[in-house]
Amino acid sequence: MEVRSTDSYFRPEIxxxxxxxxxxxxxxxxxxxxxxxxxxxxxxFVISGYVITLLLLREFGSGKPHAIRRFYKxxxxxxxxxxxxxxxxxxxxxxxxxxxxxxxxxxxDLARSTAKFVANFKLLEEPSYFTLQNPLQHMWSLAxxxxxxxxxxxxxxxxxxxxxxxxxxxxxVLASLMTVGFFSFLGCVALSNGRGSEFIADKFHTTSENFxxxxxxxxxxxxxxxxxxALVPQRGSSRSSKxxxxxxxxxxxxxxxxxxxxxSKTRFPGLAAVFPVLGTAAIIRSVRFSSxxxxxxxxxxxxxxxxxxxxxxxxxxxxxxxxxxxxPNNSFILIVGACVSLVPAILSYRFVxxxxxxxxxxxxxxxxxxxxxxxxxxxxTANLVDAASPHLENRTPDMFAIKDRRFSVVNGCHxxxxxxxxxxxxxxxxxxxxxxxxGDSHAASASDGVVNAAKSSGLNIGVSTSDGCPPFLxxxxxxxxxxxxxxxxxxxxxxxPQIVILVSSLQHYAPTDLPSVGVTATFIAExxxxxxxxxxxxxxxxxxxLEVPEMDIEGQPSLLRPRVxxxxxxxxxxxxxxxxxxxxxxxxxxxxAVTIVETDGIYCPNSLCNPRENGVLLYRDGGHLNPEGxxxxxGPIRDAIRVQLSVATATP
Numbered sequence: 001m002e003v004r005s006t007d008s009y010f011r012p013e014i015x016x017x018x019x020x021x022x023x024x025x026x027x028x029x030x031x032x033x034x035x036x037x038x039x040x041x042x043x044x045f046v047i048s049g050y051v052i053t054l055l056l057l058r059e060f061g062s063g064k065p066h067a068i069r070r071f072y073k074x075x076x077x078x079x080x081x082x083x084x085x086x087x088x089x090x091x092x093x094x095x096x097x098x099x100x101x102x103x104x105x106x107x108x109d110l111a112r113s114t115a116k117f118v119a120n121f122k123l124l125e126e127p128s129y130f131t132l133q134n135p136l137q138h139m140w141s142l143a144x145x146x147x148x149x150x151x152x153x154x155x156x157x158x159x160x161x162x163x164x165x166x167x168x169x170x171x172x173v174l175a176s177l178m179t180v181g182f183f184s185f186l187g188c189v190a191l192s193n194g195r196g197s198e199f200i201a202d203k204f205h206t207t208s209e210n211f212x213x214x215x216x217x218x219x220x221x222x223x224x225x226x227x228x229x230a231l232v233p234q235r236g237s238s239r240s241s242k243x244x245x246x247x248x249x250x251x252x253x254x255x256x257x258x259x260x261x262x263x264s265k266t267r268f269p270g271l272a273a274v275f276p277v278l279g280t281a282a283i284i285r286s287v288r289f290s291s292x293x294x295x296x297x298x299x300x301x302x303x304x305x306x307x308x309x310x311x312x313x314x315x316x317x318x319x320x321x322x323x324x325x326x327x328p329n330n331s332f333i334l335i336v337g338a339c340v341s342l343v344p345a346i347l348s349y350r351f352v353x354x355x356x357x358x359x360x361x362x363x364x365x366x367x368x369x370x371x372x373x374x375x376x377x378x379x380x381t382a383n384l385v386d387a388a389s390p391h392l393e394n395r396t397p398d399m400f401a402i403k404d405r406r407f408s409v410v411n412g413c414h415x416x417x418x419x420x421x422x423x424x425x426x427x428x429x430x431x432x433x434x435x436x437x438x439g440d441s442h443a444a445s446a447s448d449g450v451v452n453a454a455k456s457s458g459l460n461i462g463v464s465t466s467d468g469c470p471p472f473l474x475x476x477x478x479x480x481x482x483x484x485x486x487x488x489x490x491x492x493x494x495x496x497p498q499i500v501i502l503v504s505s506l507q508h509y510a511p512t513d514l515p516s517v518g519v520t521a522t523f524i525a526e527x528x529x530x531x532x533x534x535x536x537x538x539x540x541x542x543x544x545x546l547e548v549p550e551m552d553i554e555g556q557p558s559l560l561r562p563r564v565x566x567x568x569x570x571x572x573x574x575x576x577x578x579x580x581x582x583x584x585x586x587x588x589x590x591x592x593a594v595t596i597v598e599t600d601g602i603y604c605p606n607s608l609c610n611p612r613e614n615g616v617l618l619y620r621d622g623g624h625l626n627p628e629g630x631x632x633x634x635g636p637i638r639d640a641i642r643v644q645l646s647v648a649t650a651t652p
Contacts, residue, residue, distance in 0.1 A: 013287050016297030017280070018047060019305030024259050025138075026316045030338045031331060036262025038129075039276035041141045042222055042269070043255065046280040048145055049226025056153055057230065060160055068153055073367060074357075075149050079310075080374040081356045082348050083142060086314040087111050087378040089344075090135050091385050097322045099402065099556030100389035108382035110136045115378040117150075119143040120214040124206040129213055130264035133325075135318035140214050142314075147216040148223050156227075174231045181224030188218040192270030212269060219269065222277050229284055244289030251282025252293060311353055312345040319344075328555050328565060396562035401617035401626050407451050408437075408444035413463040418490040425462040425495065426455065432645060434460040435499035438488050439470045443503035445624040446545060449633030450501055456634070457641040462495050464488065470504035472531035499644055500535050501637070503545040504528070505623065506580040525580055529587035536593045541644040543637065544588065545597040546581045548629075549604050550574055551611035553622045566611045571604040592647055595640040602632050 021043035028037025055074075059067040094107040113122035120140040126132055129140075159176050163169040190196060191212035200208045212218045258275040266272050287293050296302065305312070316338050323337030394400050408414045413424035437443055437450045444465040454461035469481030471488040492500075509524045532542050549571055555564045571578070581600075588594045603609060603618070611619045618629030625633075 012303055013294050013297040014047060014051065014284065015306035016299070016302035017043065017283060017287075017306070018309040019302040020255075020297070021047070022305060022309040022313050022316075024255075025313065026338050028259075029138075029317055029320050030334045032335060034259045035264075036259045036266065038268075039255065039258045039262060039273070042273055042276040043280045044141070045145070045219060045222040046226040046277055046284070048148070049223035050230050050284055051226075052149065052152065052223075053156070053227040053230035056156055060157060068157060071153055072149075076371060076374075077356045077359065078353070079142070079146070080371065082311055082314060082353045083114070083139075084374040084377045085348060085352050086311075086318070086344075087114050087136065087139070088381040090318045091378065091381045093318070093322065094135065095385050095388060095392070096559045097325055097561070098558050099399065100392045100558070102404075103556055104385060104389050106134055107136055108386050110134055110139070111378045111382040114139045114143065115375050115382075117143050117146045120147075120216070123214055124204055124210055126210075128210065128264075133321055135321040138313070138317040144214075144216045144219055148220070152223065152227070170231055174228055177224050177227050177231070181221040181228070184217060184219075184221035184224065188212050188221060188273070189270050191218055192267050209267070222269075222273065225277055225281050226284070229281055234285070241289045244286040245291075247282050248286040248290040248293055251279040251286070254279030254282070308342075308345050308349045311348040312342065315345045315348065316341040325555065325558070326561050392559065395559060396557055397615075398557035398563050398617055401628065402557060402564070402620050403626075404620065405627050406444050406447055406620075406630075407627070408447035408463050408465045411463070413447070414441075414444045414465045415467065416464060418487045419494050420462050420464060420491060424464065425460070426451065427460050428455065428458060430458070431460045432458045433498040433648070434462070434495050435501055435641070436462040436464070436491060436495055436497040437501045437503065438491075439465050439503040440505060440508075441465070441467050441624060442505045442547065443470070445620065445626070446503045446548075446630045446633055448627040449625075449630035450503070450545075450637055452631070453634045453637035453641060454501075457638050457645075459499070459641065460495075462491060462497065464491050468508070470502065470509075470528070472502075472504075472528040473509065497540065498648060499541045499543060499641065501543045501545065502528070502532070505547045506584070507547065507576045521576075521580060522583075525583035525587065528584060532588055532594060533591070536591055540593070541648055542591075542594045543597060543640045543644065544584060544594065545633065545637065546584065546599050547577055548599045548602075548623070548625060549609045550577065550623050551603075551609055551619050553611050553617075553619055564617070566617070568608050568610045571600060571607040571609055574609075593644070595643050597633070597636045597640050599633075602636065603629075 021040040024034060024037040024040030024043070026037075027034045028040070056067075056071060059071050064070075088111075091107055091111045094104050098104050098107065110119060110122055113119045114136055119136070120143040123129070123132070123137060123140050126137075129137065156173070159173045160169070163172040166172060191200070191208040194208055197208040200206060200211050204211060254275045258272070258279070262268065262272060283293070287297065319341035320334050320337040323333045323340070327333040392399070393403050404410070406414070408424075411423040412421060416424065435454050437447060439446075443450075447463055447465065451461055451463065464487065466481065466484045466487075469484035471485055473481050473485070506521075506524050506528065528544075532544065535542050552567045552569050553564055554566075555561065557564050585596060588596060600607075611617060616628055618625060618632070620626045
C-alpha cells in the first residue's frame with residue numbers, strides 16, 4: 001500500500017475545520033441560533049476518522065516495530081491528561097455550585113463512567129441528550145472516540161496484513177471499510193426510527209433512539225467516511241478545479257443547513273446525519289480547490305480555535321451549565337459562560353495538552369503509572385466529593401429543605417412491595433383503628449403529616465406509595481399500574497384498615513396529547529371517584545387529600561447559591577388542577593364515609609401561593625412538599641380522622 005509523505009499529514013484547513021466544528025457545538029449549547037449545532041460532533045467524528053487513518057498508515061508504513069503501541073501511547077498522551085484535569089475540576093466545582101442532595105451525585109456517577117471510557121453507556125439510562133443538564137454529559141462523544149480508537153487500529157492492521165500481497169490492497173481495504181460503514185449506517189437509521197426497540201430495551205434498558213445517538217456501533221459509519229477519504233489518493237487538475245470548488249461549497253452548505261434547520265425534534269443521527277457527515281467529507285476532499293473557503297479555514301483565528309478545539313470542547317459545557325445554575329432565567333449568561341470557558345481551555349491547551357502531547361515517550365513502567373493516575377484521578381475525586389456532600393447538606397436552610405427526608409422514602413415505603421415492613425407499619429397499643437396511606441410521589445411527600453396525624457389520633461398507620469402509581473389507575477393498556485394496584489390490595493388484606501387515606505396528583509395522569517389511549521381529565525377524575533366508592537362499598541372510610549397547589553420554585557441550592565428562587569403566584573392560574581379537584585368534590589359529596597381535606601387554604605391563603613412561610617421553604621420542588629410543608633396537614637387530617645371515627649361509631 002502506498003504511504004504518503006509526511007507533508008500530507010498536516011493540513012491547516014483541517015485544523016480550521018475543527019474550529020468550525022467546536023464553534024457549532026458551543027453556539028448550540030449557548031442557544032445562539034444554530035438549533036442543530038450539535039452536528040459539530042459529527043464533523044469531529046469524520047475528521048477523526050480521516051486524521052487517525054492517515055496517522056496509522058504512516059505508522060504502519062514506517063517499518064518500525066510496535067506501531068500499534070506507539071499509536072496508543074500518542075493518543076493517550078494527547079487525550080487523557082486534559083480530560084482528567086477537566087473532569088476532576090468539574091467534579092470539585094460541582095460541590096460548590098450544585099445541590100449536594102441530588103445533582104452532585106449525578107455528576108460524580110458520570111465522572112466515574114467517563115474515567116472508564118463508558119460515559120455513553122451511563123447516559124443510555126437518561127431520557128434524552130436534549131433534556132439533560134449534567135455538566136459532564138458532553139463526554140459521551142469522547143467515550144465514542146476512545147472506543148473507536150480502541151478497535152479501529154487493530155482492525156485496520158489486520159486488513160493491511162490480510163491484503164498486503166495483493167496489488168489492489170488499497171481497494172480491498174477501502175471496500176472492507178465501506179462495508180462496515182454501510183452496515184453501521186443501516187443500523188443507525190433503523191435504530192433512529194425506533195426499530196428494534198424491544199430488543200434494545202431488554203438488553204440495554206433504553207430506547208433505540210438513545211442507543212443510535214450514544215453508541216459507537218451506530219456512529220462507526222461517520223468515522224469510516226473519514227477513513228475512506230484517507231485511503232483514496234487526492235488528485236486534481238485545472239480542469240477539475242471548478243467541479244472540486246463546487247463540491248466544497250455544496251459540502252459547506254450541507255453542514256450549514258443541518259446546523260440551522262435541525263433541532264431537538266430531528267430524528268438524529270439517522271438519515272439526517274448524512275448532511276453533516278457527507279458535507280464534511282466533501283469539504284475535506286475539495287476545500288483546497290475553493291480559494292475563499294481554504295483562505296477562511298486557514299486564517300490565524302480559525303486555526304487557533306482549531307488548536308484549542310479539544311480543550312474548549314472539554315470546558316465549554318460545564319461552564320455553560322454552571323452559569324445557568326448560578327444565574328437562572330438569563331439567556332445571556334450562557335454566552336458569558338461559553339466565553340469564560342475559553343480561559344481554562346487556553347490554559348489547558350498550553351500547560352496540559354501540549355505539555356504531554358509533545359513529551360517524549362515514557363518508559364513502559366512509567367507510562368503504566370501515568371495512565372493509571374489519569375484514570376484514577378477523576379474516580380478518586382468523585383469518591384471524595386461523594387463523601388463530603390452529606391456534610392454540606394445542612395449548611396443552608398434551603399439545602400436541608402430540599403433534601404429528601406420524606407417518611408415514605410427514608411423508611412423504604414416508597415416503591416416497596418408486600419408485605420409492609422415494620423418501619424412502614426406503625427402500631428400503637430390500644431389503637432382505635434387502623435389506617436393506610438396509598439398514593440404516588442405526592443403521597444410520599446405528605447407521608448410525614450399523615451403519619452403524625454394518625455399517631456396523634458391513636459391509630460395504627462401503614463404507608464405504601466409509588467411514583468406515578470396511585471391505586472385508582474386501573475387501565476393496564478394506558479397509564480395504569482396494575483402491578484402496584486395488586487400490592488395495594490394485598491396490603492388491604494394484610495392490615496384490614498378501617499380508614500384509607502389517598503393522596504395523589506391527578507393532573508399528571510391526564511396528558512392532553514394522548515387521546516389514543518383514552519386518557520382524559522374526566523377519565524382520571526372518574527377513576528378516583530369510582531375507586532373511592534368501591535372502598536366505601538367494602539365498608540371502608542376514606543380521607544381524600546386533594547392535590548396541593550403548585551409553586552413557583554426554580555433552581556437547586558448550593559454553597560454558591562444558597563437560596564432557590566421562589567415567587568408568589570395566583571391560585572386561580574392553576575386552572576387544570578382546580579378543575580380536577582372540583583370534580584372530586586362533586587363526585588364524592590354525597591358520601592358520609594368520605595372526608596375531603598382541602599389544601600388550597602393551607603398553602604395559598606387569600607388565593608396567593610407562596611412556597612415559603614416566614615422564610616421557611618415548605619416544598620421540595622414545584623409540586624412536592626417537604627416534611628415542614630406536610631406538617632401543615634397534620635391538623636386537617638387529624639380533624640378528618642376524628643370525623644370518620646365518629647361516622648364509624650354512629651353507623652349501625
